[in-house]
Structures are given as structure tokens and as C-alpha cells.
Amino acid sequence: MPEITRRRALGALAGAAAALTVAGTAAAAVRPEPAATAPSAFDEVYQGRRIHGAPSHGGGHHGGGHGSGYAVRIDGEELHVMQNADDTWISVVNHYEPLATPRAVARAAVLELQGAELVPLAVA
Known part of the structure; x- marks a missing residue:
């Protein structure tokens, strides 16, 4: 052996x-890859601020890619949101705090703003 x-x-x-x-x-x-479901639209008053989110067809103000096809507004001003590869969401206000939905991101931004106005994002 x-x-x-x-x-x-x-x-x-x-x-x-x-x-x-x-x-x-x-x-x-x-x-097969699981089918991604688009987040549902929302329109509510949270902590005295009107937050609204819905799918957008313009691809955001970057012209696609980064815009995620979803628009969020706080008191009528756009809150730039992005979807990460792991399906979490972030915004310019809470960029390092990924959350599960655009609604959660909008609510977190309202809390972070502490009553301050949302200033439009300047894109070069």
C-alpha cells in the first residue's frame, strides 16, 4: 500500500x-437574481416637515446612474438620494448612515436638519 x-x-x-x-x-x-422592487411612494408630514418620495423618470439631476430613479423632497426642496449596491439608501445629509428605504432616509434627514432649511445641492 x-x-x-x-x-x-x-x-x-x-x-x-x-x-x-x-x-x-x-x-x-x-x-436567478432576486427581482429588485422599487420603493413605494410616500407623502407625509414628519416632525412638522412635509416629506415626499416617488419614483422619478428623469434619473435624477446627474442624468442617470447616480440618480437612482427616485426623488425625495423635504418641504418642496430636493433631497439628493442614492441607492447603494446592497439596496440600502443614503442622502447628502446622512451619507454615512445607510437606511432601508427612501422614506427612512427622508425622516433621518429631517431629524438631522433640526429645523434648518434644506439647501439645494449645487451640481457643477
Whole structure:
């Protein structure tokens, strides 16, 4: 009976790892991506401020890509929002605090503004 050497053991381990990688890649390729659902529209008064959000067809003021196709307004002023790759949302007011929905982002912005007016974002 042949003796198992370190070289044979490492070769078998590398082969098994490669087989698992190929199998995992094939399974991921067959599995369909979940369909992303667009956030629902909202229009409410929160903490005395009117917040409104709805899908937009203009692609935001960046002309697509970054605009996320969703518009949020606080007291009529646009709150620039962006959707992250993990489906969380951020705004210019709370850029480092990703939240689950544009409504949550609008509410967080109202709290952060503490009564101050939302100043329009200047785009160069």
C-alpha cells in the first residue's frame, strides 16, 4: 500500500478546493437574481416637515446612474438620494448612515436638519 506523502495530501486538498469552487460558481450561475422592487411612494408630514418620495423618470439631476430613479423632497426642496449596491439608501445629509428605504432616509434627514432649511445641492 503506497504511503501518503505531504505532496499527495496537498495535491488532493487543492483538487477538492478547485472542485468546490467550480461547483459553487456553477450553482450561482444557475440561480436567478432576486427581482429588485422599487420603493413605494410616500407623502407625509414628519416632525412638522412635509416629506415626499416617488419614483422619478428623469434619473435624477446627474442624468442617470447616480440618480437612482427616485426623488425625495423635504418641504418642496430636493433631497439628493442614492441607492447603494446592497439596496440600502443614503442622502447628502446622512451619507454615512445607510437606511432601508427612501422614506427612512427622508425622516433621518429631517431629524438631522433640526429645523434648518434644506439647501439645494449645487451640481457643477
